[in-house]
Amino acid sequence: MVGPTLLRLRRTFTHALFAGDAQAAERAVSEAMDSGLTAAEIDIELITPALIMIGDKWATGEISVADEHLASEIALRVLALQRERRRGERLRRxxxxxxxxxxxxxxxxxxxxxxxxxxxxxxxxxxxxxxxxxxxxxxxxxxxxxxxxxxxxxxxxxxxxxxxxxxxxxxxxxxxxxxxxxxxxxxxxxxxxxxxxxxxxxxxxxxxxxxxxxxxxx
CATH class of the missing domain: 3.40.50.280 (Cobalamin-binding domain)
Structure with missing residues (x-):
């Protein structure tokens, strides 16, 4: 079951993708990690739904190819951020x-x-x-x-x-x-x-x- 924190962060992350705001997207993912969400939960319950919505809006012409590309690049950026942060945590442990x-x-x-x-x-x-x-x-x-x-x-x-x-x-x-x-x-x-x-x-x-x-x- 998806909890209220994850729902809120999903909305925040999705809004950041549509706005092309990489920093807001990174903050949402960082907060998700601080809340104890696993990488699988963040990937499946936060990032994937946002990308699906981006894809749907692109398919219907509500956003441009450029908008879709920007959102994809931001998603790649936060995935790299998540990997690097977890790597750092393992090394510090x-x-x-x-x-x-x-x-x-x-x-x-x-x-x-x-x-x-x-x-x-x-x-x-x-x-x-x-x-x-x-x-x-x-x-x-x-x-x-x-x-x-x-x-x-x-x-x-x-x-x-x-x-x-x-x-x-x-x-x-x-x-x-x-x-x-x-x-x-x-x-x-x-x-x-x-x-x-x-x-x-x-x-x-x-x-x-x-x-x-x-x-x-x-």
Whole structure:
């Protein structure tokens, strides 16, 4: 039985196809995925009925060939979006990210936001918070089997401690990837440790994805 959420999304998606609005179509499919609908449910109950209606309108001359082609291209685009998102979710599953601010760093609002975004994206996150003693960082990464450690540094004097923190980490768990964020992070420091720089909180998932997807599986 088709539920009210799926019916609403079907109407939204169908309207987006007729309007030639690819972004609205993508939002509808994304919402469907967020609602827990399977790929089969989205394909069969949401996308297919909309395409059938497009085909019927084209056959009766109510829309043009160009309109039909645009709708088809949008459908192909959302199918690719769906595949890529599910692929990303599979790759994130079981991957653990440790988030912390090294000793002396107490500004962790951005770190908490980053943890929420990574958790929502499907990563297993462990938030250690502020002022983590340098000598404990490597041990914490090893004990938690961290694939990625995300550091934040915002205070002017944090750079030296951040350098020492990564040194402790790499001494104990050299295979762990490193992400750096915060106003005190320099690209020179990141290059020294072959770490990724996250320019802002909103890009943390993409930054971690790039590390995890290209790193050899443990």
């Amino acid at each position: 079981g991957r653990r990210v440790l988030l912390l601010a090294p000793q002396g760093e107490r500004h962790v609002i951005g770190l908490n936001m980053a943890s929420d975004l990574l958790l929502e994206a499907g990563y297993d996150t462990r938030l250690l918070g502020a002022d983590v003693p340098l000598a404990d960082i490597g041990l914490a990464a090893a004990r938690n089997h961290a694939d990625v450690v995300a550091f934040t540094a915002t205070m002017p004097d944090s750079a030296e401690r951040l350098d020492a923190a990564i040194d402790y980490l790499r001494a104990v768990r050299p295979e762990t990837e490193v992400v750096l964020g915060g106003s005190a992070v320099s690209f020179e420091l990141a290059a020294t440790w072959n770490a990724a720089v996250c320019p802002d909180v909103s890009s943390v998932v993409a930054t971690v994805d790039a590390l995890v997807h290209h790193a050899p599986l443990n």
